[in-house]
Amino acid sequence: MEQVESILGGMQGNPLNGLRAVDQRWSQWRKNPNVPPLMVASVAENCQDYDCDVVVCGGTLGILLAAALQRQGWRVVVLERGALRGRDQEWNISRSELNVLVEMELLTPQELRDVIYTEYNPARVQFHGGEPLWVENILNIGVSPKALLQTMKEKFLTWGGKIFENNACTAIRICDGGAIAETEKLKLKTRLILDGMGHFSPIAQQARQGKKPDGICLVVGSCAQGYTKNSSGDLIYTFTPIRNQCQYFWEAFPAKDGRTTYLFTYLDAHPDRFSLEFLLAEYLKLLPEYQQVDLESLDFQRFLFGFFPSYCQSPVHYPWARILPIGDSSGAQSPVSFGGFGSMLRHLQRLTTGIHEALQQDCCDRRSLAQLQPYQPNLSVTWLFQKSMSVGVKETCPPDQINDLMNAVFAVMADLGDDVLYPFLQDVVQFQGLAKTLPRVNFTTVLPLLPKLGVGALADWLRHYLSLGLYSSGYHLGKKLFPAPDNYRLRRSLEALKYGSGNDFEKDFQTED
Ligand SMILES: Cc1cc2nc3c(=O)[nH]c(=O)nc-3n(C[C@H](O)[C@H](O)[C@H](O)COP(=O)(O)OP(=O)(O)OC[C@H]3O[C@@H](n4cnc5c(N)ncnc54)[C@H](O)[C@@H]3O)c2cc1C
Incomplete structure (x- = not known):
C-alpha cells in the first residue's frame, strides 16, 4: 500500500483522495446493511400542466437518449448533479456498435471520426497455461467520453433541449397523469422521467429495497506512457493462479495518452473482501510482469478505479409508473464485461423508438415501461x-x-x-x-x-x-x-x-x- 500512497499521493490532483472516497463506499456496501433511500413517492396531485415531456436525471449516458428524443421533437430537460462532461479515459468499443450514432443522425460521420481517439488491432485473449487467441475489431476503438459528451451536449442544445448542471435531482413525485422531478432550485412537471444516475442511483436502490448486490466487479488501472510495445491490446488475460481468493483478469488498450491497463476481478460483497487500495497495490506489484516493464520507466497520466455492483434480477423493473431506468442504473449491461457504454449503444435505437411510442400513445404506466427494459435470457x-x-x-x-x-x-x-x-x-x-x-x-x-x-x-x-x-x-x-x-x-x-x-x-x- 505504501507504493500506492507514494505514486498516487505525488500526482497532480491527488487521486489517492478519490480512491479512498470510492473505497469508503465499497466498505459501506460490504459491511453495512444498505438502507434504501426514499427518493420516489406517490402524491395525490394533478400535474398535467407539463413543463416538458421528458426529464433525464444524470447526463453521462443520459445525454445520448436525451438528444435522440429531443431530435424527434419531444421537449427534454437534463438534470445533472455536477458538470455534464465525460471523463478523460477512453471507452473501448467495436465499430459496429458505434455506427448507430450516425444511423440515428445524432452525429455526422465527421463528428464520429472526431470523437474516436484511438483504433488498434489485434487483441489477445489468453489464460494462464493456455495459448493466445488473436482477434480483430473487437473493442478496438477508443472513444473519448469527453469529446462525445461535449458534441452531444452542443447538438442537444441546438435542437432545443435544456440542461441544468450542478442540479442534483433530490426527489421524484408520481402524480395523476405525470411526475415531478425536484432539485433544490427546480420543480419540473413532466410526462416521463429517465433515471440515468448510474449504478448508485437512489431510485434504483429504492426499487431494489436496499438488497445487497449478487456480484461485484472491482477494477483498478492506469493510463501511462513509457511502454515499449503499444500496438496491440488484451481483451482478457491472466497470468497468475487464484490470489487472495480472487482470479485476477487483465485488460490493455493503446490509448491517446499512452497505454491503458486494467486489473479486474469478480467477487461478492462479503465484509472480509479487500479494498480497492489493496487491489491497486496488487496491480502495481504485478504490472511489471504483465507488461514486461519497470514501474520507474512509466509516466502515469491517470489512475482509474471503481466497483460495479450487479444483481441477478436485471434489468430492474421499477414499481412506479412514469420512471424508466436507463444506462447502468437499469442493470441492462453484462455482469461480466460491464461495458455500459456499449450496452447503451446496442439498445439506443430500440429505447428511442420505444420511449417515443410510449409518449405518443401515453403508455407510461408501470407495465408498459417495464416492457422497455425487458427480461433478457x-x-x-x-x-x-x-x-x-x-x-x-x-x-x-x-x-x-x-x-x-x-x-x-x-x-x-x-x-x-x-x-x-x-x-x-x-x-x-x-x-x-x-x-x-x-x-x-x-x-x-x-x-x-x-x-x-x-x-x-x-x-x-x-x-x-x-x-x-x-x-x-x-x-x-x-x-x-x-x-x-x-x-x-x-x-x-x-x-x-x-x-x-x-x-x-x-x-x-x-x-x-
Ligand atoms: C474504469 C472504468 C472503465 C470503463 N471502461 C468502459 C469501456 O471501455 N467501455 C464501456 O462500454 N464501458 C466502460 N465503462 C463503463 C461506463 O463508464 C459506464 O457504463 C457508464 O459510465 C455508465 O453511464 P451512466 O450514465 O449510466 O452512469 P454514470 O457514468 O454513473 O453516470 C451517472 C450520471 O448521473 C449523475 N447523477 C448522479 N446522481 C444524480 C442526481 N441525484 N441528480 C442528477 N444527476 C445525478 C452523475 O453525475 C453522472 O453524470 C468503464 C467504467 C469504469 C469505471
Missing part, C-alpha cells in the same frame, strides 16, 4: 459465468481452476469459429453458440465447479438457458407472423425476443475506410 445466462469466475471467501479450490475452465471454454469457441466467438466477446450470448460450445467443453474441467455453484444456481441457469432457446425460435417465428406489428405491446414483445436472444448482433470485420 441472454443476459441472465451470463450470471453463472460471473459466478464461476469468482471464489468464495472461505472456499478452497485448486489454484488454476478458473484458468483451466477459461482455457477449456475458449479453446472450444475458437475451434467453432468466429460466428460463435465474436458475439460472445462482444457481450452477445446466442443460443446456437452456447448450445454448440457447452457439450464440447471437457466435463472434467466443469465437474469440480458444480458443488460451488450449487443446485439452485444451476437450476436457475437452466431456466434462463431454455428461455434463451425459446426466445431464439420465438424471434424467427414472430418475424414471420408479424412482419409489421402496429401495437405498442406487440412491438415491445418482438423486440424482447430479438434482443433477449442476441439476434440484434451484427458482426463487423471492417475497419473504417
Whole structure:
C-alpha cells in the first residue's frame, strides 16, 4: 500500500483522495446493511400542466437518449448533479456498435471520426497455461467520453433541449397523469422521467429495497506512457493462479495518452473482501510482469478505479409508473464485461423508438415501461459465468481452476469459429453458440465447479438457458407472423425476443475506410 500512497499521493490532483472516497463506499456496501433511500413517492396531485415531456436525471449516458428524443421533437430537460462532461479515459468499443450514432443522425460521420481517439488491432485473449487467441475489431476503438459528451451536449442544445448542471435531482413525485422531478432550485412537471444516475442511483436502490448486490466487479488501472510495445491490446488475460481468493483478469488498450491497463476481478460483497487500495497495490506489484516493464520507466497520466455492483434480477423493473431506468442504473449491461457504454449503444435505437411510442400513445404506466427494459435470457445466462469466475471467501479450490475452465471454454469457441466467438466477446450470448460450445467443453474441467455453484444456481441457469432457446425460435417465428406489428405491446414483445436472444448482433470485420 505504501507504493500506492507514494505514486498516487505525488500526482497532480491527488487521486489517492478519490480512491479512498470510492473505497469508503465499497466498505459501506460490504459491511453495512444498505438502507434504501426514499427518493420516489406517490402524491395525490394533478400535474398535467407539463413543463416538458421528458426529464433525464444524470447526463453521462443520459445525454445520448436525451438528444435522440429531443431530435424527434419531444421537449427534454437534463438534470445533472455536477458538470455534464465525460471523463478523460477512453471507452473501448467495436465499430459496429458505434455506427448507430450516425444511423440515428445524432452525429455526422465527421463528428464520429472526431470523437474516436484511438483504433488498434489485434487483441489477445489468453489464460494462464493456455495459448493466445488473436482477434480483430473487437473493442478496438477508443472513444473519448469527453469529446462525445461535449458534441452531444452542443447538438442537444441546438435542437432545443435544456440542461441544468450542478442540479442534483433530490426527489421524484408520481402524480395523476405525470411526475415531478425536484432539485433544490427546480420543480419540473413532466410526462416521463429517465433515471440515468448510474449504478448508485437512489431510485434504483429504492426499487431494489436496499438488497445487497449478487456480484461485484472491482477494477483498478492506469493510463501511462513509457511502454515499449503499444500496438496491440488484451481483451482478457491472466497470468497468475487464484490470489487472495480472487482470479485476477487483465485488460490493455493503446490509448491517446499512452497505454491503458486494467486489473479486474469478480467477487461478492462479503465484509472480509479487500479494498480497492489493496487491489491497486496488487496491480502495481504485478504490472511489471504483465507488461514486461519497470514501474520507474512509466509516466502515469491517470489512475482509474471503481466497483460495479450487479444483481441477478436485471434489468430492474421499477414499481412506479412514469420512471424508466436507463444506462447502468437499469442493470441492462453484462455482469461480466460491464461495458455500459456499449450496452447503451446496442439498445439506443430500440429505447428511442420505444420511449417515443410510449409518449405518443401515453403508455407510461408501470407495465408498459417495464416492457422497455425487458427480461433478457441472454443476459441472465451470463450470471453463472460471473459466478464461476469468482471464489468464495472461505472456499478452497485448486489454484488454476478458473484458468483451466477459461482455457477449456475458449479453446472450444475458437475451434467453432468466429460466428460463435465474436458475439460472445462482444457481450452477445446466442443460443446456437452456447448450445454448440457447452457439450464440447471437457466435463472434467466443469465437474469440480458444480458443488460451488450449487443446485439452485444451476437450476436457475437452466431456466434462463431454455428461455434463451425459446426466445431464439420465438424471434424467427414472430418475424414471420408479424412482419409489421402496429401495437405498442406487440412491438415491445418482438423486440424482447430479438434482443433477449442476441439476434440484434451484427458482426463487423471492417475497419473504417
Ligand atoms: C474504469 C472504468 C472503465 C470503463 N471502461 C468502459 C469501456 O471501455 N467501455 C464501456 O462500454 N464501458 C466502460 N465503462 C463503463 C461506463 O463508464 C459506464 O457504463 C457508464 O459510465 C455508465 O453511464 P451512466 O450514465 O449510466 O452512469 P454514470 O457514468 O454513473 O453516470 C451517472 C450520471 O448521473 C449523475 N447523477 C448522479 N446522481 C444524480 C442526481 N441525484 N441528480 C442528477 N444527476 C445525478 C452523475 O453525475 C453522472 O453524470 C468503464 C467504467 C469504469 C469505471
